[in-house]
Amino acid sequence: MIVTAAVSREKGAPLVVEELELDAPRSTEVRVRMVGSGICHTDAVARDRIYPVPEPSVFGHEGSGVVEEVGSDVRGVQVGDHVVLGPSYCGKCAFCRSGQPMYCENGFTELFGCRRHDGTTAFSKNGEMVGSHFFGQSSFATHANVNENSVIVVDKDAPLELLGPLGCGLNTxxxxxxxxxxxxxxxxxxxxxxxxxxxxxxxxxxxxxxxxxxxxxxxxxxxxxxxxxxxxxxxxxxxxxxxxxxxxxxxxxxxxxxxxxxxxxxxxxxxxxxxxxxxxxxxxxxxxxxxxxxxxxxxxxxxxxxxxxxxEGSAVPQVFIPRLVDLWKQGKFPFEKLVKTYSLKDINTGFEDSASGAVIKPVIAY
The missing domain is CATH 3.40.50.720 (NAD(P)-binding Rossmann-like Domain)
Structure with missing residues (x-):
């Protein structure tokens, strides 16, 4: 399918909003229609290549959206679920299996590799590979194929367009x-x-x-x-x-x-x-x-x-993020007061406002 995404093509340069091709989700992936995505300092770190990432790539790691398709091996997620997207982890190393997935032994690759394990990307343009799966998600796109481990189901009565920052900054x-x-x-x-x-x-x-x-x-x-x-x-x-x-x-x-x-x-x-x-x-x-x-x-x-x-707050995201939603419902975690929304075409303005301190938490609203 054709999607619209903000692509990082050069170190330190503004992101470019363009159309990309999105392939079919793999058996352990979930296709998500994005509703919102927070802009985090780590996205700027990747944009500026302070951490090495492939070029070009789609960043974004505080996504929220609605599940549109579920891979054949995915359990616990259904079409129509409202989800927040958190950091990816391998699920197989000693730390993942001992309940400490944020210290995954393969964490850097899972977060910053911008590739599937087989080296492919979900995004492409005229045969050019475009990095996907940033933090397992690449949420600066209207749709993305997301690693199963990045998906957290949340209650449908919470404000989905604002929930994305729970996946990283607020979780942290x-x-x-x-x-x-x-x-x-x-x-x-x-x-x-x-x-x-x-x-x-x-x-x-x-x-x-x-x-x-x-x-x-x-x-x-x-x-x-x-x-x-x-x-x-x-x-x-x-x-x-x-x-x-x-x-x-x-x-x-x-x-x-x-x-x-x-x-x-x-x-x-x-x-x-x-x-x-x-x-x-x-x-x-x-x-x-x-x-x-x-x-x-x-x-x-x-x-x-x-x-x-x-x-990432030493969290198990699938457990901790729903607890933050519960705190919000109780009026004890009013994170909506931190948010200002932007359209995808204005994503670079969101980065600038975050860097200057003019806005606490910019969120792209799709």
Whole structure:
């Protein structure tokens, strides 16, 4: 069939909206008619070839849509189902089989390979192969053949056009808090960077009754929204003394948990320095390969603090994403307040608005 897609043809160049041919879904694939797709920083990372990806390719990894066709070996998904599309994983390695699919041993290929396992692509144009299956989905297209492991069935009474970001950015922020930190009620957390991932973390922390929830950013407008969505305190690190403010808020004890969403090495160090005794720092930002951070380990040794990197919120998407939908229904995860929609032809404007900070979560509406 003929579909319309946004294609990345050159490093760093704007995406090109064009018509492509989409082949028939394989036995382990699901054809999805896209209803929405979030624009995520990782799409820009791929566009700019910070991570190596084939050219040309169709990106997009926060899709939502309706199932139109199901491969013969697919189970648990039916035509007409409303679905969110999450990261792909092999399902066969030791980590997948132990319930940790976001740490799949074949993860890089599954996410960034833009090919099926047999080397083929679902998209083509006049005989030219065009990369597909980015994160198992390539949702910057009106239709896509999606890996079975990327498909999560959700309730039909949820706003499907807005649900796509649950597949990556919101899953990442909320999962970092709920699946990794698991904060007890009454504990404290600071979130560095109030983009979509950071806001998801703030909302998750509020949902589990953290008593001190601190948002740190350089945009006052985002910090104002952070207070609306669960932050008890905010700090503009460009105009305020970050560590003095944190000391004042915590009474000098430091925070129990810190989350970095920025992937800026100096900010990660600030997050580590914000921790109190037995504090936990989680980094989820996509830093460039080779990026390094230095930590003070002399006087901080007695804190017994922990640093960990977390991928996709350490989630099992088929379990965790429906839980986020349930939190939304309860009014505890109002992610719709982060979203601005764009048409596919305006996708590059969405990328620009995300990069400038003008929009928290751009979503392509098909």
């Amino acid at each position: 922020g909320a999962g970092a808090v709920l699946n990794e930190m698991r904060p007890e009620p009454g504990t404290s957390i600071v979130v560095f960077g109030t983009g979509a991932v950071g806001f998801a973390a703030l909302m998750a922390a509020a949902a589990v009754s953290c008593s001190t929830i601190i948002g740190v950013d350089v945009h006052d407008s985002r910090l104002e929204l952070a207070r609306e969505l669960g932050a008890t305190h905010t700090i503009n690190s460009s105009t305020q003394d970050l560590h003095a403010e944190l000391k004042k808020i915590t009474g000098g004890r430091g925070v129990n948990y810190a989350l970095d969403t920025t992937a800026i090495s100096s900010v990660v160090r600030d997050a580590a320095d914000a921790l109190g005794t037995r504090g936990v720092l989680v980094a989820v930002g996509a830093a460039a390969p080779g990026e390094e951070v230095s930590f003070e380990v002399g006087s901080s040794l007695t804190k017994g603090w922990t640093f960990k990197t977390v991928i």
